[in-house]
Amino acid sequence: xxxxxxxxxxxxxxxxxxxxxxxxxxxxxxxxxxxxxxxxxxxxxxxxxxxxxxxxxxxxxxxxxxxxxxxxxxxxxxxxxxxxxxxxxxxxxxxxxxxxxxxxxxxxxxxxxxxxxxxxxxxxxxxxxxxxxxxxxxxxxxxxxxxxxxxxxxxxxxxxxxxxxxxxxxxxxxxxxxxxxxxxxxxxxxxxxxxxxxxxxxxxxxxxxxxxxxxxxxxxxxxxxxxxxxxxxxxxxxxxxxxxxxxxxxxxxxxxxxxxxxxxxxxxxxxxxxxxxxxxxxxxxxxxxxxxxxxxxxxxxxxxxxxxxxxxxxxxxxxxxxxxxxxxxxxxxxxxxxxx
Amino acid sequence: xxxxxxxxxxxxxxxxxxxxxxxxxxxxxxxxxxxxxxxxxxxxxxxxxxxxxxxxxxxxxxxxxxxxxxxxxxxxxxxxxxxxxxxxxxxxxxxxxxxxxxxxxxxxxxxxxxxxxxxxxxxxxxxxxxxxxxxxxxxxxxxxxxxxxxxxxxxxxxxxxxxxxxxxxxxxxxxxxxxxxxxxxxxxxxxxxxxxxxxxxxxxxxxxxxxxxxxxxxxxxxxxxxxxxxxxxxxxxxxxxxxxxxxxxxxxxxxxxxxxxxxxxxxxxxxxxxxxxxxxxxxxxxxxxxxxxxxxxxxxxxx
Numbered sequence: 001x002x003x004x005x006x007x008x009x010x011x012x013x014x015x016x017x018x019x020x021x022x023x024x025x026x027x028x029x030x031x032x033x034x035x036x037x038x039x040x041x042x043x044x045x046x047x048x049x050x051x052x053x054x055x056x057x058x059x060x061x062x063x064x065x066x067x068x069x070x071x072x073x074x075x076x077x078x079x080x081x082x083x084x085x086x087x088x089x090x091x092x093x094x095x096x097x098x099x100x101x102x103x104x105x106x107x108x109x110x111x112x113x114x115x116x117x118x119x120x121x122x123x124x125x126x127x128x129x130x131x132x133x134x135x136x137x138x139x140x141x142x143x144x145x146x147x148x149x150x151x152x153x154x155x156x157x158x159x160x161x162x163x164x165x166x167x168x169x170x171x172x173x174x175x176x177x178x179x180x181x182x183x184x185x186x187x188x189x190x191x192x193x194x195x196x197x198x199x200x201x202x203x204x205x206x207x208x209x210x211x212x213x214x215x216x217x218x219x220x221x222x223x224x225x226x227x228x229x230x231x232x233x234x235x236x237x238x239x240x241x242x243x244x245x246x247x248x249x250x251x252x253x254x255x256x257x258x259x260x261x262x263x264x265x266x267x268x269x270x271x272x273x274x275x276x277x278x279x280x281x282x283x284x285x286x287x288x289x290x291x292x293x294x295x296x297x298x299x300x301x302x303x304x305x306x307x308x309x310x311x312x313x314x315x316x317x318x319x320x321x322x323x324x325x326x327x328x329x330x331x332x333x334x335x336x337x338x339x340x
Numbered sequence: 341x342x343x344x345x346x347x348x349x350x351x352x353x354x355x356x357x358x359x360x361x362x363x364x365x366x367x368x369x370x371x372x373x374x375x376x377x378x379x380x381x382x383x384x385x386x387x388x389x390x391x392x393x394x395x396x397x398x399x400x401x402x403x404x405x406x407x408x409x410x411x412x413x414x415x416x417x418x419x420x421x422x423x424x425x426x427x428x429x430x431x432x433x434x435x436x437x438x439x440x441x442x443x444x445x446x447x448x449x450x451x452x453x454x455x456x457x458x459x460x461x462x463x464x465x466x467x468x469x470x471x472x473x474x475x476x477x478x479x480x481x482x483x484x485x486x487x488x489x490x491x492x493x494x495x496x497x498x499x500x501x502x503x504x505x506x507x508x509x510x511x512x513x514x515x516x517x518x519x520x521x522x523x524x525x526x527x528x529x530x531x532x533x534x535x536x537x538x539x540x541x542x543x544x545x546x547x548x549x550x551x552x553x554x555x556x557x558x559x560x561x562x563x564x565x566x567x568x569x570x571x572x573x574x575x576x577x578x579x580x581x582x583x584x585x586x587x588x589x590x591x592x593x594x595x596x597x598x599x600x601x602x603x604x605x606x607x608x609x610x611x612x613x614x615x616x617x618x619x620x621x622x623x624x625x626x627x628x629x630x631x632x633x634x635x636x637x638x639x640x641x642x643x
Binding site for chain 1: 543547548557
């Protein structure tokens with residue numbers, strides 16, 4: 001089967017910034033593919049290269065096996081949901097949705113009919129005659145989605161589509177988007193800086209950093225077996241021991257990551273299970289999050305690490321608080337070795 | 341200390357604060373602008389005594405009757421209106437590509453260059469420019485000379501032979517007057533249009549292309565409708581400035597009178613203040629009609 005999207009050694013340079021730096025990857029048809037990274041990491045630049053708003057300085061972008069590096073956006077079978085939704089303010093909701101068929105020469109009754117179907121698909125049936133300015137953020141988001149889907153694209157690009165919504169709405173829309181993608185069976189390319197969003201929705205995630213892909217893997221693999229310190233920190237919010245710190249803690253220079261939930265907090269003198277690795281430090285902060293508390297501990301080696309303590313474990317920590325000496329302890333096998 | 345007390349007093353009483361800031365400019369605006377406008381309106385409802393040439397301070401519609409029934413006066417209004425419409429359309433057509441480039445494509449120094457370039461002519465004396473144009477357009481002027489050298493004199497002659505708008509030379513024809521009007525008011529069209537286009541988010545144009553619209557379709561369906569408030573604002577300037585101007589028609593062009601010249605002549609040499617007032621009400625009425633037509637066509641919907 002031909003790949004839905006393929007990048008072959010793609011670079012895009014703005015001045016002296018390498019926004020995309022020799023990136024290669026393949027997205028399979030029907031895949032929910034997330035591009036995750038902090039702002040300026042190159043994920044949106046890659047999306048723009050797929051949409052056709054920009055062209056690569058080097059390398060090739062292939063859609064469905066065809067090199068589209070010089071094909072303009074209006075000749076690509078790809079549609080985009082924009083971060084700011086980019087709804088046309090002078091058109092009604094229905095006119096916005098029917099815009100794709102309209103510019104492709106579909107007659108008025110047909111495109112109106114199709115726009116109504118799309119409106120029902122995104123559950124906005126009654127809002128067709130309104131202007132975008134009269135809708136809430138969540139409704140605008142759905143209109144943008146309907147407008148992008150009406151042309152039956154092979155690939156749907158979503159540029160931080162939920163960034164402007166509040167938390168509860170964002171979670172609802174995540175479930176809805178995922179369901180929609182399964183039903184329609186089209187390829188979704190989803191750009192986000194929110195690792196939770198990427199992990200919960202995507203089949204595979206590409207983690208971007210400084211114009212390069214740090215790691216491309218399924219969410220579980222990304223979380224449990226990060227390749228690099230960047231991925232461990234950005235995706236898993238893990239504690240990372242680089243060469244010097246690893247040497248101080250475990251006696252070997254092999255860098256490793258250990259996630260906060262795998263670390264137990266104990267009083268300094270308490271005995272730890274045999275085979276555990278331990279590190280001593282001082283508590284600098286305790287943040288209560290409900291189901292668990294996050295303990296920030298400044299290690300004697302200087303770094304501040306965090307440990308997640310569930311409510312069940314909390315009673316055993318009576319008497320420990322900010323300023324007291326503690327011991328962090330974790331099973332040897334919970335540590336993930338990183339590429340140095 | 342007293343300053344602090346005054347600040348606290350005003351901070352606690354926002355309406356006093358508002359009144360303090362707003363009353364002086366409102367007084368100025370109300371008396372000097374609106375007051376004189378209403379005084380003018382009132383004048384137009386007086387009439388002049390035919391024998392004594394004195395203004396009779398009795399409300400009457402006689403002056404307006406004179407305005408709309410005398411063919412010469414109606415001609416002046418129609419002539420001015422036609423010129424204003426032609427100038428507005430020409431300004432819109434010329435300004436659109438320039439404004440589009442300034443707002444959407446020019447960056448950094450290029451952008452600054454264009455904005456300064458558009459405004460620079462407005463910093464020069466208006467009279468100097470009008471007289472300069474009379475020389476440029478004269479029979480022996482540089483435009484005729486260049487056309488002659490290019491062997492295009494026939495083209496100019498053909499244009500000048502056009503009935504109604506032609507004349508012995510560009511500087512004494514309505515074509516020449518039209519050129520000077522367009523030159524003068526073009527910045528007033530470019531600037532609001534560029535401002536309107538600057539406000540269109542780039543993502544709208546990308547979304548249009550993304551959905552399959554070719555550049556021409558994006559222009560017609562997205563750019564133009566969103567530029568219309570700017571075009572409407574600019575056209576109010578070009579339209580009203582042409583309707584009211586009296587210097588360009590008296591320096592360049594054919595001998596026919598324009599509204600502005602009539603106002604000047606009637607309140608000056610002729611001493612007929614009521615008729616001058618009635619003539620100056622005409623542009624106000626025409627602009628109101630123009631705006632209501634523009635509103636009906638949805639020019640302000642995107643605001």
